[in-house]
């Protein structure tokens with residue numbers, strides 16, 4: 709909890725911070741797309757991959773805040789999957805580096821997802837760490853086993869969200885592969901740093917789904933006086949084929 713607080717993340721049981729307010733806005737369209745008709749997801753829309761064009765734009769920050777926000781307010785279960793093998797930052801936040809995780813369940817057919825999913829301090833928030841270092845992560849991500857695993861997780865969590873913290877699109881090949889398994893993609897864009905052409909190049913790799921949303925992150929615009937934030941950290945908006 710102290711780590712979340714000092715990093716400026718959403719704090720469980722403290723819904724009145726600016727960041728909590730912003731993530732409430734961000735999660736709403738994602739949840740509406742995941743559960744369009746009823747309480748149960750049916751077409752994989754509950755699998756959401758968080759990525760960005762280049763490193764350091766805030767993927768892990770957004771993935772964790774989104775996970776906490778969903779788990780905190782809507783009483784939906786969230787499975788946070790650390791799919792960034794090179795950094796394993798999400799696993800680090802939860803003190804789960806070195807634990808069994810995604811690579812292990814993909815590489816060892818004797819393991820099932822339950823063997824590598826951990827509970828956390830936060831109610832309704834589960835974690836699948838990256839797992840043991842593996843030289844063939846791209847192949848593992850691209851495998852039929854990965855596709856089958858994501859489908860299994862989507863069904864097992866059909867009343868909740870499977871949220872995958874992915875690597876950046878332009879720095880790895882894993883990220884594009886991972887987005888191919890997702891029903892929705894959240895692309896984090898660092899304000900005043902990532903050039904439009906770079907964002908466009910990354911977006912051109914997202915060919916498997918039109919359900920892509922951008923989050924403008926780390927903006928330094930100040931909130932308006934009446935409490936609404938035009939460009940606060942993490943303002944989300946839709947992105948689709950009609951707007952390209």
Ligand SMILES: Nc1ncnc2c1ncn2[C@@H]1O[C@H](COP(=O)(O)OP(=O)(O)OP(=O)(O)O)[C@@H](O)[C@H]1O
Nearest residue numbers: 715716763764765766767768769770795925926941
């Ligand atoms: N909205 C935000 N408010 C405050 N700090 C933020 C925000 N977004 C990101 N940060 C900080 O910026 C740094 C980079 O963020 P983060 O690690 O989430 O990026 P990343 O895209 O996951 O990076 P990598 O590509 O290395 O995995 C971290 O120190 C994080 O705490």
Ligand SMILES: [Mg+2]
Nearest residue numbers: 767768795797
């Ligand atoms: Mg990260």
